[in-house]
Amino acid sequence: MRTTKPNVKRWKWGGPKSQWVVDGLREENGRRIRRFFASRDAANEWLAERRPELRNQGRASMALTDGQRVDAVRALAILAPHGATLTSAAEVFAERAKLLSRTVTFAALRTELLKAKRADGNSKRYLSDLNHRLSRAGDVFDDRLVAAIETRELDDWLRALELAPTSRVNFRKVLRTAFEFAVSRGYARDNPVVRTAEVKAIQAAPGILTPKEIGALLAESDPKILPAIALSAFAGLRDAEVGRMTWDRIDLAGGHVKVDAAIAKTSSRRLVPIADNLRTWLAPYAQKAGNIRPSPRISYPLYRAAREAALKKLTEAGEVAPNLKEWPHNALRHSFASYRMALVANAAQVAEECGHSVQIMKQHYRELVTKYEAEAWFSVLPKKTAENVLTFVQSAALAFKS
Numbered sequence: 492m493r494t495t496k497p498n499v500k501r502w503k504w505g506g507p508k509s510q511w512v513v514d515g516l517r518e519e520n521g522r523r524i525r526r527f528f529a530s531r532d533a534a535n536e537w538l539a540e541r542r543p544e545l546r547n548q549g550r551a552s553m554a555l556t557d558g559q560r561v562d563a564v565r566a567l568a569i570l571a572p573h574g575a576t577l578t579s580a581a582e583v584f585a586e587r588a589k590l591l592s593r594t595v596t597f598a599a600l601r602t603e604l605l606k607a608k609r610a611d612g613n614s615k616r617y618l619s620d621l622n623h624r625l626s627r628a629g630d631v632f633d634d635r636l637v638a639a640i641e642t643r644e645l646d647d648w649l650r651a652l653e654l655a656p657t658s659r660v661n662f663r664k665v666l667r668t669a670f671e672f673a674v675s676r677g678y679a680r681d682n683p684v685v686r687t688a689e690v691k692a693i694q695a696a697p698g699i700l701t702p703k704e705i706g707a708l709l710a711e712s713d714p715k716i717l718p719a720i721a722l723s724a725f726a727g728l729r730d731a732e733v734g735r736m737t738w739d740r741i742d743l744a745g746g747h748v749k750v751d752a753a754i755a756k757t758s759s760r761r762l763v764p765i766a767d768n769l770r771t772w773l774a775p776y777a778q779k780a781g782n783i784r785p786s787p788r789i790s791y792p793l794y795r796a797a798r799e800a801a802l803k804k805l806t807e808a809g810e811v812a813p814n815l816k817e818w819p820h821n822a823l824r825h826s827f828a829s830y831r832m833a834l835v836a837n838a839a840q841v842a843e844e845c846g847h848s849v850q851i852m853k854q855h856y857r858e859l860v861t862k863y864e865a866e867a868w869f870s871v872l873p874k875k876t877a878e879n880v881l882t883f884v885q886s887a888a889l890a891f892k893s
Contacts, residue, residue, distance in 0.1 A: 497542075499534040502527065513538050594638035594678045601625045601633075604672050616731055624665040627652075637673045642683040649687060656690045663687060699826040699859070700724075702867040703810055704801065709772070709873065711800035713793045718776050719784035720794075722748070723823035725769035725869065727831065727845045730821055734787070738778040743770055755846055763844050766869050826868070828852070833865035 502512040511534040513526040528534040566577055595603070605622055613621075631648055632640060645666060649659055667684040674682055700708070705724050712720055719733045728736065732754050740749040748763040755761065765773075784790050824845070832841050838852040845852070860868075 497538060499531060499538060501531075591636060591638055594636050594673075596633065597635050597637055597640065598629060598633035600637050600669060600673055600678065601629055603676070604669055607672070614731075621665060621668075624662050625669060627662070628666060628669075637670070637678045638680065640683060642686045645684055646687045649690075659690050663689070698822050699829050700822060702864065702871050704805065705823075705826065705868070706871045707801035707804050707810075708797055709871070711804065712797040714776065715785055716790050716793045716797070718773055719790065720797075720823065721769055721772035722783060723821075724827060725766050725772070726763045727824050727827035728763070729824055729846075733784055736783045737781060738783060739780050741765075741773065741777070741783075743774060743777060746770075750846065761843060761846050768869055768872050771872055829859045830865040830868040833860045833862050834869065836862075 497513060499511060499513055502510040511528045511531045513528070513534050526534070526537065528537065566580070570576065570580055601622075604625070605618060608621060609618055628648065632644075649663060649666075652659060652662060654662070663684065666687075667682065670679060670682040670684050673679040709717060709720060709724075719736075722728050722733050722736065723730065726748050728748070728750065732750060735754045736748075736750075740751070740754070742749065743765065746765045748765060749760070750763060751760040828841060828845050831844065832838065832852060835841060838849045842849045842852045
């Protein structure tokens with residue numbers, strides 16, 4: 492390639508006649524460039540300031556070995572179609588090499604994320620779900636460096652799960668959380684999950700019970716679990732919240748249930764008013780302290796037995812009870828929210844009582860049931876029998892210690 496020493500001369504082709512140019516300059520890829528100036532003095536001044544730099548570049552290029560020159564020519568040929576220079580390509584490569592030197596495997600990321608979430612005080616249920624979903628992803632990605640995992644790979648993995656849309660959405664959320672953590676720790680430049688396909692999950696209406704169904708369920712429930720069922724049905728507590736609830740947080744005289752940060756799923760405290768019928772259900776079993784519900788080992792079998800007995804009773808009476816055949820998750824809480832919304836017609840109030848957003852209240856519970864049905868729900872009362880109360884008192888100590 493012919494080289495030309497940079498020099499200043501008048502520019503005679505187009506433009507103002509007074510224009511001057513510094514010619515003989517070249518970019519790294521060999522392309523010729525010029526710098527234009529309004530006066531000869533300005534051009535000479537600019538060139539004089541850069542001559543040391545140009546001389547150093549020339550010396551460095553002369554110090555290259557024959558192999559390095561051949562390599563540079565080949566590299567420039569590869570980069571030419573993309574309009575890139577050797578310097579820009581080297582910078583990209585160096586940044587990538589630096590990233591790969593500090594990144595970790597997906598297995599290490601999972602361990603670190605779970606440790607961080609545990610230290611941040613997240614619930615055992617959340618940590619269990621996080622661990623389960625990340626472990627599924629780990630079957631494929633554990634040995635891979637986080638910075639090298641691409642969007643298309645995550646897309647393919649999510650589709651290959653062949654799960655219901657809602658489950659796929661939940662897996663995507665967990666992956667997004669993991670890679671956001673990776674970015675914050677410097678293990679990845681960006682989050683590849685953000686660009687994965689978003690599946691559309693159609694939200695079905697929450698499964699709820701009828702007043703007759705909840706009446707039958709409570710009538711067939713063992714006294715050990717009856718207060719827990721009543722709390723979910725008439726105060727809207729989540730199943731996990733009922734499992735952590737204690738009697739000292741229930742103020743029958745003051746008329747509220749205290750769901751503090753240690754109980755609530757969202758770690759935000761709230762006070763839930765006690766409806767008149769809920770007070771009636773709870774009063775015979777109230778204690779100064781102790782768990783509302785016994786351990787899952789005791790409570791869940793009793794719960795299933797109560798559902799089966801209630802279904803049989805309703806079927807024999809000619810009542811259709813589809814919700815008792817396919818028991819929806821948190822059906823009692825969903826029932827409370829639906830009937831409470833119809834009763835007070837105040838999304839903000841019910842959202843506060845349930846511990847979630849106003850948007851969810853409006854989206855899922857508005858106009859799901861009528862006010863007449865809501866009044867019937869909160870009028871469901873127990874058939875008071877001394878036998879039930881006596882059975883509860885005799886078994887209370889064992890149940891609450893379990």
